[in-house]
Amino acid sequence: MDRIRVALADDHPIVLAGIRTLLTADPEIDLVGEATSGRDALPMIRAAGPDVAVIDVSMPGLNGLELTERVTGECPGTRVLILTVHEDAAYVQPLLKAGARGYLLKRSAADDLLRAVHAVAAGGVYLDPSIAGHALDPSGAAGRAEAAEGGEALSPRETETLRLIAQGFSNKEIARRLDVSVKSVETYKARAAEKLGLRTRAEIIRYAAARGWLDALALRT
Amino acid sequence: MSIRRTGGVPGGEHHLSRGNGRTFVALVFAAAIPVLLLSGWVATLMAQQQRDLDRRAAVASATRVAERVASDLASQVTVLEAEAASATLDTPDLAAFYAEAERLRQAHPLWETVELAGPDGGQVVNLLRSLDDTLGPTSDRASFDAVVRTGKPVIGGIGPVGTVSGKRLVALRVPVIRDGVLRYVLSVRLATNAVSSILRDAGAPEGWVGTIVDADGITIARTRAEAEELGQPANAALQAAIRRAPQGFYTGPTLEGANVEVVYRTLKDTGGWSVHFGMPVAALNAPVSRSYAVLAGGSVLSIGLALALVGLVGRDMAQRRAGEQARFTLALRSSEEQGAVAAEAAELGTLRWDAGRGQVTASARAATLLGWRGEVAEGRETETGLAGALGAVLAEDRARLDDAIGRSLAEGGPVDEEFRVADGTGGPRWVRLAGRAPQLHGEAPAGLIYGVVSDIEPRKRAEAERLELLRRLGEAQENEQRRIARELHDQVGQTVTGLSLGLKSLERLVAGSGPEAGRHVQWLQGLAGEIGRDIHRAAVDLRPTALDDLGLCEALATLLREWSRRHGIRADLEFLGDAARVPAPVETAVYRIVQEALTDVLKHAVAATVSVAVEHRTDAMRVIVEDDGIGFDAEHAARPGGAGAPGKPRLGLSGIRERLALLDGTLTLETSPGVGTALFVDIPVPQAA
Known part of the structure; x- marks a missing residue:
């Protein structure tokens, strides 16, 4: 089996040195290039044509996201493994969309870097275990909103209240609009939420968005 | 206040004393009016009473005179009747009779003469003549005839000037009857001055004029102008009155005046004589008229006084009003002055x-x-x-x-x-x-x-400066935190990463040196990992890099996820509207506000679920943070020190409000015990130019 050709881009010398030591210790890995900035990294990767490019997200010059896009666009044979300090799942999605095949937190690097490089080189996708859960999270809520479909039918007042709640009005504002008391609004809201199994305002908003109730709002904005 | 007092009091006293004097005069006037009217009325009453008294006195005088004259005449008649029964006339012995009669005449000085006449009227004896003289017929035939006809004594009227006496005389005649046959008629001729003296003696009341007339209305006696009137017929009114009634009143013209009030009485047994007392109406009524004049004068004076009183009171009231107005004006001016001074002092x-x-x-x-x-x-x-x-x-x-x-x-x-x-x-x-x-x-x-208009420019400027300062302070703090967070991530964090990588290499190198070295390396590795996590957490707490790199939505999502995981409270985020980035200060503010709201929820709400909704509208951001906790009494919490179960006032709210003040944002709180709390935050977003 061929040794895995790996290129390394990190602006931090200590980290770079640590990774280099770790990678060179693996007999199956060939370190074919190093860069300390985003701008230097692209020509280096283009020239070396590695199997796996380990890229730090936050680098001066060209940041990790752009670099990933350029590398996946220009070097189809190179798979990108993102190495980052950012634990926010929010960073993951854009990078995965941009073509990254792996996402590894720096603090896990000591233990998991070699495994990640091997996994990506083998054609798989590697996500750091501590963020793997986050990346899948958003789909769950949407599922709940859909599940509420089968609930009991709402009265017109409850529907109206729910719609206004989703549009961001306070109970007092709703009470004024519907010409009822604040207590009544609270009651409508509680009853409607119970019928549909919605527990929070965010869920109500998602339910409303799924119904198209907020289209008018979207037009307005 | 003191200025007004010292200025106002002396003037007021002066007005007061003048007002008092006028009031006194007015009171005197008011008291004089009824006194004047009353005294006028009393005078009138007294005058009328006086007149009545005068009248009554006149009536009494008339009665008295009438009685006196009547009785006098009656006594004369009695004397005469006694003489008629004299023996001298039985035979008759005329000489004796003459002597007797002469004696009688001597005894009665008023008797002018005594005459004896035969039934035919021819005089037999007359004391004015000697017994021997031849005498003519008697005068005053009417009374003589009356005696002949009635056979009773008769008092005649005043006769014409007698042929013998040469005077106007009054005849008293009595019949001389012997054996039922009229032999003679004995007469006495009285001089009228006798009647006059009776009248005068009777004492006519002052001012009254007494008159005695016979049945034919011929004047017999009079208290005034007797000489001219004697024997003259009296006025028509008198004649009409005595024909009408034996006594009474009448008014008519007399010597004394055109309009004279007369009271009269007819004498008894005197053949129709009557006594009259008269007084000119003008004289009689003079006191009454005078009193009327007094009354009228009093009334006129009273009216004058009343008018004066009205004038006085009116003037007094006007002056008082003017004084009061002056005082009010003074007070008003003083108060205005004070207000003006205060307003000026306060600019x-x-x-x-x-x-x-x-x-x-x-x-x-x-x-x-x-x-x-x-x-x-x-x-x-x-x-x-x-x-x-x-x-x-x-x-x-x-x-x-x-x-x-x-x-x-x-x-x-x-x-x-x-x-x-x-x-x-x-x-x-x-x-x-x-x-x-x-x-x-x-x-x-x-x-x-x-x-009141005041200049608040300095305050507004100071306020703006303070806000600007706060904003810059906040910004500086954010920048500093951002710098430190970046430093932690990019420098310290990387170094720790390098450390743990180095430890990994070390682990392989010491693999053969026994389990002791291996454990040590592993312990160091654990330590490095922990430091890495701590640094990461500290950096995120200071300022999440996601907020700068990825925007508000992602940063909030991470925040909520982390917070939820750390505290075991379900957290839910929904982002609505335009996905475009908003200015950094707004993003930071929203992020921090949500952070503070979550801290609050953790501290006070006892919630199971928190829901955050962010809506990006064209010109504003609306952030809603809602929990299903115990809530609190918003009105109660609005007061300082109003802390109490359930839930305590949210101290974090003041931090939120401060942040919003810098961005002209507003915070609305909706909560009630048991229902949970919802924060509604609105922040205006300046349109990108």
């Missing part, structure tokens, strides 16, 4: 907003503050139309000010508005108008507001 302008007249009147200071164009006279009031007054206000604030004034006029509440005035020299200036409708005796003239 305030005063304003009178008269919507009814469409005019605004302002003191010089107010006019200057309000930036009115045109002449602003020093120390004088300036007036301008409503449009002019509003026109000086900056266009952005004009509607708000007009609205506030309109509301105050409609509801009568106070108006307190801060607005900008376009200043000719510099930029717009902040001015505050505080005022209200005047409250005079409950009913206020519609459309009027009195206000």
Whole structure:
């Protein structure tokens, strides 16, 4: 089996040195290039044509996201493994969309870097275990909103209240609009939420968005 | 206050003493009026009584005179009757009779003569002549005939001037009857002055004129002008009266006057003689007339006094009113002066907003503050139309000010508005108008507001500076935190990463040196990992890099996820509207506000679920943070020290409010015990140019 050709881009010398030591210790890995900035990294990767490019997200010059896009666009044979300090799942999605095949937190690097490089080189996708859960999270809520479909039918007042709640009005504002008391609004809201199994305002908003109730709002904005 | 007192009291006393004098005079006048009227009335009554007394005295005199004359005549008649029965006439012995008669005449000085006549009227004896003389027929034939006819004594009227006596005499005749046959008629001729003396002696009341007339109305005696009237027939009124009734009153013309009141009595057994007492009506009524004059005079005087009294009281009232008005004016001026001094000292302008007249009147200071164009006279009031007054206000604030004034006029509440005035020299200036409708005796003239205008430019500037300072402080803090967070991530964090990588290499190198070294390396690795996590957490707490790198939505999502995981409270985020980035200060503010709200929820709410909704509208961000916790009594919490179960006042709210103040944002809180709490935050987003 061929040794895995790996290129390394990190602006931090200590980290770079640590990774280099770790990678060179693996007999199956060939370190074919190093860069300390985003701008230097692209020509280096283009020239070396590695199997796996380990890229730090936050680098001066060209940041990790752009670099990933350029590398996946220009070097189809190179798979990108993102190495980052950012634990926010929010960073993951854009990078995965941009073509990254792996996402590894720096603090896990000591233990998991070699495994990640091997996994990506083998054609798989590697996500750091501590963020793997986050990346899948958003789909769950949407599922709940859909599940509420089968609930009991709402009265017109409850529907109206729910719609206004989703549009961001306070109970007092709703009470004024519907010409009822604040207590009544609270009651409508509680009853409607119970019928549909919605527990929070965010869920109500998602339910409303799924119904198209907020289209008018979207037009307005 | 003291100024007004020392100035006001002496003048008031002066007015008072003058007023008292006038009041005294008025009282005297008021008392004099009834006294005058009463005394006039009493005088009239007394005069009338006097007149009645006079009349009654006249009647009494008339009666007395009548009785005296009658009795006198009766006694004469009695004497005569005795003589008629004399023996001298039995035979008759005329000489003896003559002597006897002569004796009688001597005894009665009023007897002018005694005459004896035969039944045919021929005189037989007359004492005025000697017995031998031949005598003619008797005079006064009427009385003689009456005696012959009746056979009873008769008192005749006054006769004509006698042929023998040469005087007007009154005849008393008695029949001389012997054996039932009339032999003679014995007569006595009385001089009328006898009757006159009786009349005079009877004492006619003062001023009254007494008259005695015979049955034919011929005057026999009179207390005045007797010489001319004796034997003359009396006036027609008298004659008519004695024919009409034996006694009574009448009025008619007499010697003494054209209109004389007369009382009269007819004498008994005197052949129709009557006594009359008369007085001119004018004289009789003189006291009454005088008293009437007095009464009239008194009345006129009373009316005069009353008019004077009315005048006095009227003048008094007018003066009092004038004095009071002067005092009021003084007090008003003093109070106005005090107000003006206070307003000047506070550098305030005063304003009178008269919507009814469409005019605004302002003191010089107010006019200057309000930036009115045109002449602003020093120390004088300036007036301008409503449009002019509003026109000086900056266009952005004009509607708000007009609205506030309109509301105050409609509801009568106070108006307190801060607005900008376009200043000719510099930029717009902040001015505050505080005022209200005047409250005079409950009913206020519609459309009027009195206000005070103050210059709040320095305060506004200070406020703006303070806000700017706060904003910059916040910004500096954010920047500093951001720098430290970046430092932690990019430097320290990387170094720790390098450390753990190095430890990993070390682990392989010491693999053969026994388990002791391996454990040590692993322990160091654990330590390095922990440091890495701590650094990461500290950096995120300081400022999440996601907020700068990925935007508000992602940063919030991470925040909520982390928070939820850390505290075991379900957290839910929904982001609505435009996905475009908003200015960094707004993003930071929203992020921090949510952070603080979550801290609050953790501290107070005892919630199971928190829901955050962020809506990005065209010109504003609305953030709603809602929990299903125990909530609290919002009204209770609004008061300081109103802490109490359930839930405590949210201290984090003040931090949120401070942040919002920098961005002109607003916070609305909706909560009630048991239902949970919802924060509604609105932040205006400046449109990207």
